[in-house]
Amino acid sequence: MNIGRRTFAFSAASLLAFPATAQEPWPARPVTLVVPYPPGNAADISGRLLLEPLSTEIGQRLVIDNRAGASGIMGSAAVARSAPNGYTLLLTSNSPIASGPWVTKNVPYVVERDFTPIAGIARGALVLLAASDVPVSTTGEFVAYVKANPGKTSYGSFGQGNLNHLIMEMLRLRLGLDMVHVPYRGSGPAQLDLAAGRIQFLFDGAPGALARIKAGQAKGIAVSTLKRSPTLPDMPTLAESGLPELRGMDAGGWVGLFGPAQTPAPVVERLNGAVRAVIPAAQAKLLEQGLETFTDNSPADFAAFVRADSEKWRQVVLEAKIEPQD
Structure with missing residues (x-):
């Protein structure tokens, strides 16, 4: 992988309005949250804490699909390849999004091209x-x-x-x-x-x-x-x-929600609003896991956060001369 500087900017289709191709109102059927780790990971724990309240908030059942492998890259790649209709989403910790692409060879996606940031869930x-x-x-x-x-x-x-x-x-x-x-x-x-x-x-x-x-x-x-x-x-x-x-050192883990690129903006906004609506009630349980919630958490806020986090780890990998692994 070429680790040299490149522009990390989510595509306009990821962050701006994109006309939905389906005629049915969203969500008309259950929504799958792909967690690219086995049960017990911070993303899995966060997802299970929010599963019921989020389902109630959007009026449709959400289900978790644990697809572990390659430090989260396999499950993330599956979401990147999925249809951008709001029915297959990625609930992940930071590794396959912000740091994994810099330390892993042949990652089968480009984060800023292939994902739509929806909302931050927690950080620790x-x-x-x-x-x-x-x-x-x-x-x-x-x-x-x-x-x-x-x-x-x-x-x-x-x-x-x-x-x-x-x-x-x-x-x-x-x-x-x-x-x-x-x-x-x-x-x-x-x-x-x-x-x-x-x-x-x-x-x-x-x-x-x-x-x-x-x-x-x-x-x-x-x-x-x-x-x-x-x-x-x-x-x-x-x-x-x-x-x-x-001075100013700030480095930690986080969990966030993403869709594939070109997920319709109305779906992104509804999901973001649902996350922000249910997070306060889950805050105490998240704190038990050592996790805090995001403060500024619009889709654009979260995209900017992910962009900055990715650049931070790119610089560390470059300066430390860490060679990407298979």
Whole structure:
């Protein structure tokens, strides 16, 4: 994949009015939400929390179709190929949209050409964890420790190009740190090795991080987003460290709703309105998962957010010289 700069702008047909080809009013039959992950992923959890209220709001049944594979790319590609009639939608976390295309070879879609952004669902922080025996408890101590041990400290990820890999690379690049990356196949092995002290550092989602901190398996250092996490309100952000290199640092995960390109604008607007109508009632349950809701959340707002997030990870991949994988 050519990772050089390109214009990331959703096509006019994705964001502007597009005449519906079908004569029937939408929705006249059930709507499928393709979640490109197995059950238990943040997108799947968010979707199941919203399934019933969204169904009520649009007056038609929504069903979740889990189509896992290739870190979300397989299910996303299926939606990109589907008819733009509002009956097949993509409910996904950020990976196959914002970061996956930069770290994966031969992605069978171009995000800005093949998808219509509809609404953000939720977003959340990752937590920088240290193994229990590592003598650090603040961001400043983390930086000092790594700089005192160049090339000797290791950090894990849930896979090459995973969000927790890219956030650590962003941190490493900003601070000039020399660390060893240890990619794992999924979250479980990385979390176990952190608890055992076989790796020193790991970024993990807020709920999982809290569980490991409470169990004494790891120490929490800071959260990755600009705002503190509601799951760990007493934990500072990286940006709060006082280090000038981390000023304004804001990196986290998110879940959003997309249609294929050329989804009719009336359908997009109705779905966006439905999401915004039901989110407040689901907010408490989303917070239990370490997730917060979007504030500015029109289709155009969400498209701009996705565009900026994608560009951020493109830059990290480029500067860190991360090679796309098959």
